[in-house]
């Protein structure tokens with residue numbers, strides 16, 4: 022906030038000096054700050070210097086008082102904070118190739134885990150680049166990666182992409198209530214080795230020292246991890262000021278398994294063993310009861326919900342989810358798109374639409390989740406869920422210049438009376454025109470500035486074909502191919 026005061030002192034009314042030179046001004050039509058008052062500007066602009074937001078205000082005012090080295094001017098554009106993807110795997114499996122008909126636990130064992138196991142270090146580098154590029158193209162500036170392999174290659178790829186991220190190494194001890202049957206030998210280890218791998222992961226990310234990449238303590242969950250590992254990981258994240266990330270309460274089958282094994286539902290079991298704290302990010306959480314909501318609220322834990330993934334895997338989230346209750350309880354919640362084959366997209370605009378609409382139908386209540394709450398989840402609440410809200414998630418002086426300019430010159434954005442309604446109900450990420458992270462332009466008029474899209478696509482296609490052959494999946498269409 023001090024930067025804003027300084028700039029006003031230097032250039033405000035009564036100041037003798039002329040306009041202040043800054044790196045960039047992004048000027049638009051509507052601007053959503055997502056600051057604590059949720060102020061919006063009609064004809065807004067953001068002044069940026071050194072990658073940091075200096076001031077947010079009316080375009081005419083800022084354009085008078087600042088001389089930008091680069092002016093990004095979109096008089097009809099809608100400017101928002103960069104979108105947050107709270108759950109996106111970089112361990113990917115060929116998009117569109119997952120056999121139909123599997124629910125969570127079957128899909129994991131038959132397709133997803135074997136795909137992960139087949140990825141080499143070079144594959145991970147390419148997938149991380151490709152995934153980051155796709156996210157940036159659709160307006161995501163920060164994401165949480167819930168456990169990758171070949172972390173060194175991933176860190177290099179993310180650093181080159183320019184995106185902001187949290188990540189850690191894929192970890193499990195295969196000693197959870199779902200048993201080890203059908204789990205691959207890939208990365209098999211006991212709890213002690215797993216905890217060592219997690220601590221090493223935190224250290225590796227910190228040593229890498231990239232200002233946009235933070236560490237996370239990432240275990241798989243979904244019944245594959247012991248109590249010792251859960252508890253140890255939660256403690257490690259809390260003590261290190263990191264984020265404990267795991268999949269939890271992801272299906273009714275998982276709930277039944279934990280009830281049979283522990284006598285408690287998954288969230289209550291986390292509470293019972295002391296593995297739930299304010300540094301915990303629980304992914305999915307599609308099968309909850311009211312007591313689960315209380316455990317999450319009281320512990321200060323955070324959540325990512327992944328609506329496309331929940332629908333595709335038939336998790337029953339409209340019946341067994343508690344999204345309105347979690348929001349009412351003030352739980353910081355992010356939206357996510359999960360793995361490559363369970364959302365088949367990385368568009369947080371689509372996630373916003375589902376997050377706003379599904380609970381309304383489920384409850385027959387058109388106010389169950391509001392459009393404003395959906396935008397909060399995609400921005401400031403998502404950043405809070407990831408413990409990144411001091412840096413990003415809103416457009417405020419002193420925060421990193423992570424923002425999106427939407428191009429509104431198309432049918433889905435027009436007429437434009439209330440940009441929140443258009444953003445949640447009407448548009449997709451295809452209307453994202455320009456994306457800045459830390460003041461760097463990573464998408465310029467729908468063109469990625471740091472990668473060759475065509476080359477990346479070709480590399481990913483080749484990796485996918487090899488992996489599918491290795492795991493024995495032939496994704497043929499159901500209809501005759503002539």
Ligand SMILES: [Zn+2]
Pocket residue numbers: 108110167268304359360
């Ligand atoms: Zn996941």
